[in-house]
Amino acid sequence: MSPRRRDSEGTAAARAKRRAELLATAAEVFASQGYAATTVRKVADAAGILGGSLYYHFESKEAMADEILSTFLDELCAAYESVLHRGLNARDTLEGIIRESFRTLDRHRPAVVLYQNESRHLAANERFHYLDESRRRFEEMWLTLLRRGMAEGAFRADLDPDLIHRFIRDTVWVAATWYRPGGRLSADDIAGQYLALVLDGLQTKQ
Amino acid sequence: MSPRRRDSEGTAAARAKRRAELLATAAEVFASQGYAATTVRKVADAAGILGGSLYYHFESKEAMADEILSTFLDELCAAYESVLHRGLNARDTLEGIIRESFRTLDRHRPAVVLYQNESRHLAANERFHYLDESRRRFEEMWLTLLRRGMAEGAFRADLDPDLIHRFIRDTVWVAATWYRPGGRLSADDIAGQYLALVLDGLQTKQ
Amino acid sequence: MSPRRRDSEGTAAARAKRRAELLATAAEVFASQGYAATTVRKVADAAGILGGSLYYHFESKEAMADEILSTFLDELCAAYESVLHRGLNARDTLEGIIRESFRTLDRHRPAVVLYQNESRHLAANERFHYLDESRRRFEEMWLTLLRRGMAEGAFRADLDPDLIHRFIRDTVWVAATWYRPGGRLSADDIAGQYLALVLDGLQTKQ
Amino acid sequence: MSPRRRDSEGTAAARAKRRAELLATAAEVFASQGYAATTVRKVADAAGILGGSLYYHFESKEAMADEILSTFLDELCAAYESVLHRGLNARDTLEGIIRESFRTLDRHRPAVVLYQNESRHLAANERFHYLDESRRRFEEMWLTLLRRGMAEGAFRADLDPDLIHRFIRDTVWVAATWYRPGGRLSADDIAGQYLALVLDGLQTKQ
DNA sequence: AATGAATGAGGCTTCATTCAT
DNA sequence: AATGAATGAAGCCTCATTCAT
Secondary structure, eight states: OOOHHHHOOOOOOHHOOOOOOHHHHHHHHHHHOOOOOOOOOHHHHHHTTOOGGHHOOOHHHHHHHHHHHOOOOOOOHHHHHHTTHHHHHHHHHHHHHHHHHHHHHOOOOHHHHHOOOOOHHTTTTTTGGGHHHHHHHHHHHHHHHHHHHHHSSSTTTSSOHHHHHHHHHHHHHHHTTOOTTTTTSSSHHHHHHHHHHHHOOOOOOO | OOHHHHHHHHHHHHHHHHHOOOOOOHHHHHHHHOOOEEEEEEEEHHHHHHGGGGGHOOOHHHHHHHHHHHHHHHHHHHHHHHHHTTTOOHHHHHHHHHHHHHHHHHHHHHHHHHHHHHHHHHHHHHGGGHHHHHHHHHHEEEEEEEHHHHHSSOOTTOOOOOHHHHHHHHHHHHHGGTTTTSSOOOOHHHHHHHHHHHHHOSBOOO | OOHHHHHHHHHHHHHHHHHHHHHHHHHHHHHHTTTTOOOOHHHHHHTOOOGGGGGHSSSHHHHHHHHHHHHHHHHHHHHHHHTTTTOOHHHHHHHHHHHHHHHHHOOOHHHHHHHHHHHHHHHSSGHHHHHHHHHHHHHHHHHHHHHHHHHHHHHHSSHHHHHHHHHHHHHHHHGTTTTTTTTOOOOHHHHHHHHHHHOOOOOOOO | OOHHHHHHHHHHHHHOOOOOHHHHHHHHHHHOOOTTTTTTHHHHHHHHHHHGGHHOOOOOOHHHHHHHHHHHHHHHHHHHHHHHHHTHHHHHHHHHHHHHHHHHHOHHHHHHHHHHHHHHHTSSSSSHHHHHHHHHHHHHHHHHHEEEEEESSOOSSSHHHHHHHHHHHHHHHHHGGGGOTTTSHHHHHHHHHHHHHHHHHBOOOO
């Protein structure tokens, strides 16, 4: 490796790292105050720079949200695909999907809050149409999975798959609202409890 | 009844009716666009009047959100109390609470969306402290109920009541996001399906 | 005329009048400071209101420039057409066009300055493409006129029509830079002198 | 010549050359986009460097405009003086002045555009007062020349010297707007045609 | 009850400029 | 000689709100 190459890699990497830091800060602020209520200045304050300085790194406030959301969604898609490619039965696939969801939530909590709270509003904007697209893809995945489980006899067939999908989807993501990494319960603990509830129900069996 | 009195009652009633209309409109717009992203002008447009004219009826944008939310919460509280006063066992109380929640959602959908999406942000404002208070009261009620059910042997004791409470609470309210009164499934249908899921689980029993 | 009709006419007219006043002010400031160097606040100051208040009347700074320029160009087009429809010979048509140009300059001096100084830059913007279009139409008119005059023997044929057209066009409009309505020389005086120069030349004939 | 001295001359010369290159680039951009609408970054982009790097060579954006304009004006003054010192009659002096003007325009087109479009605005700034001063000197020269021609009987005396001066001055400089060095007509061709128009007029003589 | 015009604060963004490297 | 990151002022525009009518 020539010093020159090392150097240019160094600055490119430094730049990428700074962007990532700023995006993490922005995501935190967007998540805690809401996208519309977050001023660029608040993000900059949180990052310890001036409002205008953010524009050296990002084109706009929108561009920040875009990068935060698409990074999160890309990772989530990859996680889901990896589960689906394992060839498990419906029950275990559902467990895998839910565990991956909570794991992703753990790593991208602020992005998930943003996704959960603002994607509907943002998707009105051409730039964020991909939010609707991925929502549709997830929905299809869930419905396919639930129907397969019902057909295989793993899941009760007296429930409406569409409704069940919504309940499950929402519960997972809305947990981003209160989940704090490093808290009493790990993401995997939560996933476990959630699976216990959803798979076996709250009621004791006699 | 003198004509005079009838008249003044008439105008007072007319005034109240207009307020209610405007609040319904405002709630709809707040719900669909988000509180911060909703301008007073958008509300006024939706109501067919000019922005400034809203100030004849309301003190401020905040006052509208306040009235929307407190009306909704008052009704919800009353509904919960009525269930709790029936002296039912834990399981049936839980069913009653959930059914009342979906019934309230049916009548106050936009208010619920507002509550679900914005109460955390609004509660930062002194004026909206009551949002936190009622949230705390609801939480207490849920925890008491869940613990009672566990103690009575009606609910599984291996689940974390705090976590279960959050899952249930969120799922109910987040349904406001997609529920449309008059759709394929009534609020009570949804409540039924949700209860089936939460009480008995998704898995078939062998 | 019903009072109602008079009233609505009144407010519509009042509104149009206010717009016209503000546009006149804006044109003056744009002309004296340059469009890019003119801040919205400068226009507002000149109008005696606050910067934001302009947006009650106009959508944007651009919209103001647009209205100023298109109003001016519409009137200029009409003036030119009226000359061309008189069926005069080339020499008299040229005189008519030039006299109308100075007359229009007299009534729209700031708009002409804006047109002269900024139309090239503004035309880069889709919204102002019509500036290029009208420039092309004027050019065609001038070339046709000059060629006709040369063919008829009224104008010298040893000059390049394209070049002459540019000289004449520019001289007329650039006069907007220094012409002041109500000064020592009227617009028609200036037109007369200019015609004397262009038609007969500066040199004495022997 | 010591190598050392040659070196330092070399770097000084290299430095001057780089400055000249950058100024030429800046002038081009100022001319095509307008001074106020030109950002330092645009100039730097056109020069292939970053915005901040320009500040190694120049103190400010203003300093660039200053150097562009004063260089042009110095050369123009020198050219005019050389004509005036030839002791020609009024007609030939006028011809000389105009030919020198077009020649200067040929070499300094972007500077002329800048001068023509922005000097009025720039002159508000103390730093650019010299623009007004030279304008005044040129005006005086023109008036003296025209009056001399009239007194000598070379020029028609029924025209207003002040007006004629403006017409001529403006037409020459405004040609910078459309003149492109290396086009169909050379600067001297254009000067010739212009002189033919201004001296003898457009009309055929009978 | 509502309009129309304005206010003034504040939001997003741009930009000339600086400076350590 | 130039880069990269930042500054801070200012620009355009939006918006909750006011008020005379």
